[in-house]
Amino acid sequence: MNRPLRSTVSQIVSILIITLAASAGISAQEAVPLHVGEPLSGPLALADTVRYSLDTQPGYFVRGIVHQESVNVAVRIVGPDGSQIRSVDVRIRGEEPFQFETEQEGAYTLEVVPVDEEEGDFQVRLDRLEPVATDPEELADQLLSSHDRSDSPGAAVRVWRNGETLFSRTYGMANLAYGIPFEADTPTNIGSTSKQFTGFAVMLLAERGQLSLDDDVRTHVPELPDFGEPVTVRHLLTHTSGYREIYNLLSMAGRRFDHGDYVSRDEIIQVVQNQPALQNEPGAEWNYNNTAYGLAALIVERVSGQSFTDFMQENVFEPLGMDRSVARPHVQAIVEGRTVGYAPDPQGGYREMRDLGGSIGAGAVYASIEDLETWVENYREPRVATRATIDEMMTSFVTTAGDTTGYGLGLMIDEQRGLERVHHGGADVAHRSMLVYYPEIGAGITAQGNHTSFNSNVAFRLAEAFFGEFMEPEEEEDPAEGVPFDPDSYDPAEFDAHTGRYALDATPSFVITLTRDDDRLLARATGQSQMELTPTSDSTFAVIGVDASLTLHLDEGGRAESLTLHQGGMSQRASRLDDGEDVWTPTEKELRGFVGRYLSEEVETFYNIALEGDSLVLNHRRRDDATMTPGERDAFSAANMQISFERDRHGRVIAFYLDNGRTRDVRFERVR
Numbered sequence: 001m002n003r004p005l006r007s008t009v010s011q012i013v014s015i016l017i018i019t020l021a022a023s024a025g026i027s028a029q030e031a032v033p034l035h036v037g038e039p040l041s042g043p044l045a046l047a048d049t050v051r052y053s054l055d056t057q058p059g060y061f062v063r064g065i066v067h068q069e070s071v072n073v074a075v076r077i078v079g080p081d082g083s084q085i086r087s088v089d090v091r092i093r094g095e096e097p098f099q100f101e102t103e104q105e106g107a108y109t110l111e112v113v114p115v116d117e118e119e120g121d122f123q124v125r126l127d128r129l130e131p132v133a134t135d136p137e138e139l140a141d142q143l144l145s146s147h148d149r150s151d152s153p154g155a156a157v158r159v160w161r162n163g164e165t166l167f168s169r170t171y172g173m174a175n176l177a178y179g180i181p182f183e184a185d186t187p188t189n190i191g192s193t194s195k196q197f198t199g200f201a202v203m204l205l206a207e208r209g210q211l212s213l214d215d216d217v218r219t220h221v222p223e224l225p226d227f228g229e230p231v232t233v234r235h236l237l238t239h240t241s242g243y244r245e246i247y248n249l250l251s252m253a254g255r256r257f258d259h260g261d262y263v264s265r266d267e268i269i270q271v272v273q274n275q276p277a278l279q280n281e282p283g284a285e286w287n288y289n290n291t292a293y294g295l296a297a298l299i300v301e302r303v304s305g306q307s308f309t310d311f312m313q314e315n316v317f318e319p320l321g322m323d324r325s326v327a328r329p330h331v332q333a334i335v336e337g338r339t340v341g342y343a344p345d346p347q348g349g350y351r352e353m354r355d356l357g358g359s360i361g362a363g364a365v366y367a368s369i370e371d372l373e374t375w376v377e378n379y380r381e382p383r384v385a386t387r388a389t390i391d392e393m394m395t396s397f398v399t400t401a402g403d404t405t406g407y408g409l410g411l412m413i414d415e416q417r418g419l420e421r422v423h424h425g426g427a428d429v430a431h432r433s434m435l436v437y438y439p440e441i442g443a444g445i446t447a448q449g450n451h452t453s454f455n456s457n458v459a460f461r462l463a464e465a466f467f468g469e470f471m472e473p474e475e476e477e478d479p480a481e482g483v484p485f486d487p488d489s490y491d492p493a494e495f496d497a498h499t500g501r502y503a504l505d506a507t508p509s510f511v512i513t514l515t516r517d518d519d520r521l522l523a524r525a526t527g528q529s530q531m532e533l534t535p536t537s538d539s540t541f542a543v544i545g546v547d548a549s550l551t552l553h554l555d556e557g558g559r560a561e562s563l564t565l566h567q568g569g570m571s572q573r574a575s576r577l578d579d580g581e582d583v584w585t586p587t588e589k590e591l592r593g594f595v596g597r598y599l600s601e602e603v604e605t606f607y608n609i610a611l612e613g614d615s616l617v618l619n620h621r622r623r624d625d626a627t628m629t630p631g632e633r634d635a636f637s638a639a640n641m642q643i644s645f646e647r648d649r650h651g652r653v654i655a656f657y658l659d660n661g662r663t664r665d666v667r668f669e670r671v672r
Contacts, residue, residue: 071120080106094348136465153451154182161443187366191426194365199410236292238397242278245662254622263357290362297361324368341430353430418472502574598668
C-alpha cells in the first residue's frame with residue numbers, strides 16, 4: 001500500500017534508513033573522464049575506490065550503469081562541491097543503474113566502491129549527458145528512459161485536460177516472461193490509489209440511503225470489539241479510526257510481504273479483535289490505515305449483498321466504460337492482460353513479486369491509464385454519483401482538535417505551486433502508482449509502473465511541465481533579499497545556536513541530533529547514518545543525497561525551539577530536548593538487564609534480545625538480526641521500529657512496546 005502518513009514515524013524512519021554513507025572524498029588519485037557511449041572496464045581491488053568524472057553545467061540529465069561482472073559494488077555520485085548526491089547498491093551482480101540531474105557547474109565524480117570485501121571486474125557506461133528537456137513530452141521520455149527497454153519492467157504516463165488527451169505513452173514491458181509490452185490499455189495494480197474507489201463505493205451507498213457515514217462500524221461489522229467509543233464509517237475513510245494498521249502489525253510478527261507471504265481478508269477483523277485498545281480517540285488523529293479501508297470494502301459487501309468486485313463492476317466500472325479495470329478479489333485471481341510486478345534480483349535481472357494479500361478495499365484495483373483518465377473525468381463531469389458526493393470526497397477532514405488533515409474520503413487534497421491538487425499514490429509490493437487531478441483547470445495526469453524502483457512522483461514533475469502556465473512561479477528567490485540564496489553566504493557558526501537533540505512528537509524515542517564539524521552541518525537520526533546539510537535559507541536546510549529537508553522554528557532570540565522534517569510529501573515535527581538532559585549511554589550491566597525472550601499475545605510471536613559485544617541485538621526467526629541503538633533512557637531503535645521497555649516497581653525489565661509508526665504500543669512480555 002501507499003504510505004502517505006501524517007505523522008507516523010515508520011515511513012520517515014524507513015526513508016531515513018536509506019541515507020547515504022558519508023563520501024570518502026576525492027583523493028589525489030586522478031578520476032578517469034567519462035564520455036557518452038564509451039564503456040570503460042576496470043578491476044576493483046579490496047578497499048579500493050575507482051573514480052570517474054564528467055564536467056557539465058547545471059540543468060543536465062545524466063544516466064548510465066555500472067555492470068558488476070565479478071564484483072559487488074556500490075556506486076556514489078559526488079557533486080562539484082564534494083557532497084554526495086546519490087548512492088546506489090541494489091544488486092550483487094548485474095546492473096547498478098544511476099540517474100540524476102545536475103544543479104552545479106563543474107566536475108561530478110562517480111565513485112565505484114567494493115562491497116562485502118570482494119574484488120573483481122566491472123564496467124561503467126555513460127548513456128546520457130544532455131540538457132534537461134524543456135518540451136513536456138520530451139521530458140517524459142527523458143525521465144522514463146531507463147524503463148524504455150525490452151528487458152525491463154515498464155511505465156506508463158497519460159495527461160489530459162477538459163476531456164482531451166494531451167499525452168499518452170508507455171515504456172518497457174508489462175510481462176518479461178512472455179515479452180508483452182506495457183500498453184495504454186494494460187491493466188496495472190494501482191495500489192493505494194484504489195482507496196478513492198472504495199470511498200466512492202461507500203458514498204454511492206450513502207447516496208442511496210443504504211448507510212450513513214456516521215454509522216457505527218459495528219452496526220455493519222458487529223464482530224468488531226466495542227472499545228467504549230464509537231468508530232464510524234467516516235473514521236474509516238478518513239484514517240482516523242484508531243485501529244491497528246494490518247501490514248505494519250503483521251510485519252512485527254515476521255510476515256515477509258517481499259517474499260510473498262499470504263494475508264487473508266479474515267485477518268483484518270482478527271487484527272482489530274486482538275487489539276487491546278484504540279491507538280487514538282476516533283477522529284482525533286490522522287494515521288494512514290489499510291485496516292480501515294479493508295473494513296470499508298467489507299461494509300460495502302454486507303450492505304449491498306454483493307462481493308466488492310461485483311459491486312465495483314456493476315456500479316462503477318461498467319457504467320463509466322472502464323472495461324480494463326477490476327477489483328482483484330485475491331492474489332490468485334486472473335486479471336486478463338495485467339502487468340506483473342518486478343523487483344531487482346540481487347544476482348542480476350528481475351524477479352517476479354506477488355501482490356499483497358487481503359488488500360481489497362485498501363488496494364487491489366487493476367486499471368489501465370486510459371481507464372484512469374475516464375475515472376477522473378467523472379470527477380470533472382459526474383455521470384456516476386452526484387456533484388455533492390464528489391465534493392465531499394475532496395473535502396479535507398478536520399480532527400476533533402480542529403486540525404485539517406489534508407485528506408478527504410480516499411483522496412489527498414493540497415496545492416502545487418498555488419494550484420489546487422487532488423491526488424493519491426499507491427505502492428503494492430512491486431507496483432507504483434500516482435493519479436492526480438487539478439480541478440481548477442479540469443486537468444489530470446497519471447503515472448504507473450511495475451517496478452519497485454519506479455518513482456511515481458514523476459507525475460508531479462510532469463504536471464509542472466504540462467500545466468506550469470496555470471501555476472504560480474517557482475520560488476527560486478529569497479523573499480527578503482529578492483535574490484537566490486547563496487549557501488556560501490551562510491556562516492556555519494550560526495548553526496551552533498541550533499545544535500542539539502530534537503525528539504519526534506509522535507515518537508519521542510526517535511531523535512534527530514544536529515551538530516557542526518567545522519564548516520560541515522550535520523544531522524543524525526536515531527539508529528541512522530550521519531547526514532550532511534546544506535542551507536537553503538537561514539532556517540531551512542536540505543539533506544544532501546536524500547530528498548528531504550529541515551525547517552527550523554526559531555524563538556525570539558533566533559534559536560531553534562523545534563524543527564520539521566519534510567520527506568516524501570510528509571512533514572513530521574520534532575521538539576527540542578532540554579540541553580541539560582544527558583544522553584543515555586547504557587553500561588554493560590544495564591544492557592544485560594534487557595536480555596531475554598519476549599512474547600506478544602496480540603501478534604502471537606516471540607522476539608529474543610541478546611548482548612553481542614557492546615550492543616543489544618533484536619532477533620526474530622523470520623527477520624534479519626538488528627542491532628538496537630539507544631535513544632532516550634530505556635528506549636532503543638532497531639529495524640525501523642522503536643522499542644520502549646517497561647519495568648516493575650523493583651526496576652526489573654518485564655516487557656517492551658514496539659512502535660513502527662502506523663502500529664504502536666504492541667506489548668511483548670518477558671517470558672525468560
